Amino acid sequence: MFRIYPKILTILACISMALMAIGQYAIWFHAPEEMTMGLVQKIFYFHLPLAWWSFVAFFGVCAASVMVLWTGREQWDVLAGVLAEIGVLFSGLALVTGSLWGRAAWNTWWTWDPRLSTTLVMWFVYAGYLVLRSADVGGTKGAKVRAVLGIVAFLDVPLVFLSARLWRSIHPAVLASKGGGLEPEMWTAVWINVLAWGAMFGTLVLARYHGAGLKRRVEAALIGIQEKTLQ
């Protein structure tokens, strides 16, 4: 059940590399330089896909957690852990790039933008989720406990976003919204990069899931040896 055919992984890795290359061309050569912010606006072409796919990952954690409670099968628990890891990585990178962009464009390291604030809170939630996973909270019913956490964590997302939006509406906006409309070439670059990072996301998920499968095989073999030794 954990055997991910190496071919699928290889093909996906090649697709993601190709799309990344096309995406890079689109960013640096196809998309024009933005009028107000200049070259530094191009951080956006990394920042947006990273943020989007991190939210896909977090939704995936919730969906996999529901499947754990519904089917009781361990692959879903493993998948939830893998998605949480990659979600934390991607959202962390989205936060770093967002912060750098804010500093470059508006001379401030942090803006209380609702989307950025939501990403920060979700980063904390899922980083905590990963720590609790590694601390093996729940003992024998660990998988179910982790699944409940995964569901509860995602239920919080819309509430966090609404609260962040309400919070900022009280203070005058530190900066204008992320710039006016984008040129068509810019939208092309955005969509290519969203696809490229999506393929990268899929590759990382499959690769990590494969690794988790290997780890379970090792543990099963160890248990097999221990039982034989005791007999």
Add this chain to the structure above:
Amino acid sequence: MNYLFIANVCIWLGVGGYVLFLARQHSVLERRVRQLEIIDGNE
């Protein structure tokens, strides 16, 4: 411009670092699996 460069570096370090972590984990695990399967087979 500097910030753009730093952002790029961060992203590729982050993703690259994770890929390296995966690769290392795989090779360690593959070696362990082979060792354990040999031991298991011998007993």
Add this chain to the structure above:
Amino acid sequence: MIASSLAIARKDLRLAFAGGQGPVQAVLLGLLLVFIFSLSAAPGEHFSAQQAMAIFWLCSSFGVVLIFSLLFRFEEENDTATALLLSPLPVQGLWLGKTLAGLILLLLCQVFFFPAALVFLGLDPGDNLSGLVLMVLAVDVGLCVLGGLIGAMGQGQGAKDALLTIIVFPLQVPLLLGGIRIGVGLMQGTAMAGVSDWFGLVLAFDAVFAGAALFLFPHVFRGE
């Protein structure tokens, strides 16, 4: 289910106060936090209403973790958790009982936190005391609903307080923001209508997580 939940809540409150302990740990920690934060201002310098409310809610958040850690510790001794599961009590009733007990203990803690914030942080409650009480109740319900669910996960763990804190705190963010905003608004004379958005958000949080807890608590407490 209500009757059995009240019985659980009564049992837990009796146990909590039996050893003369009660929520002493939570109260002491909260008071310490207020005092330590008050050191961040120079003598004579005032805290803003927002800063004071934020510290008040931080103390309450820490209090929630300690309170529910205490409440779920009762079932760790003598395998009483199994006894409760074998009883005709619905498992959700257990969650409701724990939440009620936690709510009462938290309100008790806040009876100490609020005057401390008044004294050390210069909190000025303004005229709308009933509005403030309503706000505190609404946010506390959310804190305890979450605490009752997450608290059950830490059963049997050694460093569970520290572990659970890192997941509970970020989840509570909408509540804490709401508590701070509504508190500041009411203390500065804003009418209830002016903070109705935030009240709506807090009540939505309470409803969403109460519903989730009713559905998910059996998986956490019962496991298989």
